[in-house]
Amino acid sequence: xxxxxxxxxxxxTVSGFNSLLLGFSSLYFWPTxxxxxxxxxxxxxxxxxxxxxxxxxxxxxxxxxxxxxLFWNRIYPQISMVLIAGAALFFIFLFFAMKRGHxxxxxxxKLKFFDIAKSFVPKVATGFLLLACIxxxxxxxEWGNFTPAMGRKIVTGIILSAExxxxxxxxxxxxxxxxxxLLENIAADQLKNTKLEVPGVSGGPETxxxxxxxxxxxxxxxxxxxxxxxxxxxxxxxxxxxxxxxDFAYDLISKYANTSLGSSPWILPLAAVLLFFTAxxxxxxxFYWLFTLLAYLVFKLLVLLGFAYFNLETRSREFxxx
Numbered sequence: 001x002x003x004x005x006x007x008x009x010x011x012x013t014v015s016g017f018n019s020l021l022l023g024f025s026s027l028y029f030w031p032t033x034x035x036x037x038x039x040x041x042x043x044x045x046x047x048x049x050x051x052x053x054x055x056x057x058x059x060x061x062x063x064x065x066x067x068x069x070l071f072w073n074r075i076y077p078q079i080s081m082v083l084i085a086g087a088a089l090f091f092i093f094l095f096f097a098m099k100r101g102h103x104x105x106x107x108x109x110k111l112k113f114f115d116i117a118k119s120f121v122p123k124v125a126t127g128f129l130l131l132a133c134i135x136x137x138x139x140x141x142e143w144g145n146f147t148p149a150m151g152r153k154i155v156t157g158i159i160l161s162a163e164x165x166x167x168x169x170x171x172x173x174x175x176x177x178x179x180x181x182l183l184e185n186i187a188a189d190q191l192k193n194t195k196l197e198v199p200g201v202s203g204g205p206e207t208x209x210x211x212x213x214x215x216x217x218x219x220x221x222x223x224x225x226x227x228x229x230x231x232x233x234x235x236x237x238x239x240x241x242x243x244x245x246x247d248f249a250y251d252l253i254s255k256y257a258n259t260s261l262g263s264s265p266w267i268l269p270l271a272a273v274l275l276f277f278t279a280x281x282x283x284x285x286x287f288y289w290l291f292t293l294l295a296y297l298v299f300k301l302l303v304l305l306g307f308a309y310f311n312l313e314t315r316s317r318e319f320x321x322x
Contacts, residue, residue, distance in 0.1 A: 002046050003059040007066045009039035010128075014067035017132055021139045024153045036128070037291060043094070043124050044117050044295035047101035049308060056098045064091035067131070074143075082142070086134030093127025111310070113299065117292040125284045132280070133273045141269045148254075155253065156246040179248060180225065180241035183232065187224035191217075 016032030019025075043063075050056055064087050074080045101120035105111060140146040156176075163175045172189045173182065191209045209217065233239055239248060257268055302308045 002042060002049060003055075003062065006039060006042035006046060006059060007063045009035050009042055010063045011066050011070065013039050013128070014131070014135070015070055018070065018135055018139070021136060022145055024150050024157075037294065039128070040121065040124060040291040041295040041298060043098070044101075044121065044292065045299060045302075047098055047120065048105060048111075048113070048116070048299060049302075053099065053102055056102060057095060060095040060098055061091055064088075064094055064127075064131075074138075080138070082134060082138060086131045089134075090127045090131040093123050093130065097121075097123035097127065113296050114289075114292055117295065118288070121288050121292060122285070125288070126281070129277055129280055129284070133277050136276055137269055137273055140272070148250075151254070152247065152250045155250040159246050159249055175245055178242050178244055179232070179239060180229070182245055183225045183228040183241075184221055187221050187228060191220060191224060 012035035013032060016028045016035055019028040020032060046056060046059060050059070068075060068083070068087055071080070071083055074083055097120040100123065101116060104116050104119045108116065159175050163173075166173055166175060170186060170189050173185045175182070177185070194209050209220070212220070229241060236252065299308070303310070
């Protein structure tokens with residue numbers, strides 16, 4: 001039952017992740033997170049409750065091979081060796097993670113659940129991430145499932161997710177606006193704490209920007225915006241001020257990828273895969289304790305229900321004394 005649960009959770013996670021890659025829709029996000037959580041919990045329970053290493057090896061193989069059924073048309077009649085390599089990497093990491101956990105549990109005088117889980121859960125997550133990276137590469141760079149609309153969604157999501165950080169530096173800035181609106185916000189933020197001469201009064205006393213009439217404020221912001229736009233165009237070329245910042249960013253990245261990376265097309269896939277792996281590895285590291293805690297609660301429930309119980313074992317072994 002544990003082996004079947006782990007295999008089904010693995011298939012569900014891969015299916016959900018592949019759907020995210022194809023549609024980049026939030027509809028599949030939480031189901032995929034739930035399936036991945038169940039997968040990690042199942043693997044942890046397998047290590048603690050299944051004693052034979054041979055059984056764990058079979059379960060690891062089935063768990064890593066089962067998701068290939070989702071891509072049968074990529075295996076038959078023509079085999080995708082990259083996809084097979086991804087499943088193989090998943091199996092290798094999963095097997096050695098299970099072996100490590102099994103070894104630590106067998107050689108522990110007292111079963112410390114969290115310490116034992118800590119020894120192998122990161123390897124399980126790494127194995128799955130490697131398969132996920134292979135799927136990302138295949139979908140976007142070999143199978144032709146990447147579209148400009150999807151690219152715009154990805155770039156928009158990345159830019160908007162950075163908005164809270166940007167607001168710490170420039171509170172009035174919003175990244176989901178046009179280039180002109182962005183520059184106006186930056187100009188207004190810079191001017192609001194600036195001391196200025198009263199318009200029409202030469203050599204007179206200075207006054208704060210906030211004290212000026214609304215029309216004068218608008219004129220000053222317009223002048224500052226035009227200056228910023230000139231600096232912007234000197235860096236990126238002629239732009240449409242009414243274009244959304246997210247669309248401009250996507251067009252800029254696309255242009256750079258087509259021109260600068262044309263002679264080395266392998267750089268973009270490598271950079272995308274490394275960026276994805278590094279980001280997801282860092283995010284998952286924050287949740288290892290949560291996966292282990294949920295598995296521990298399930299384990300304790302099984303103990304309370306009498307499915308499993310603790311016992312003491314006395315061992316003796318032969319050794320040589322000089």
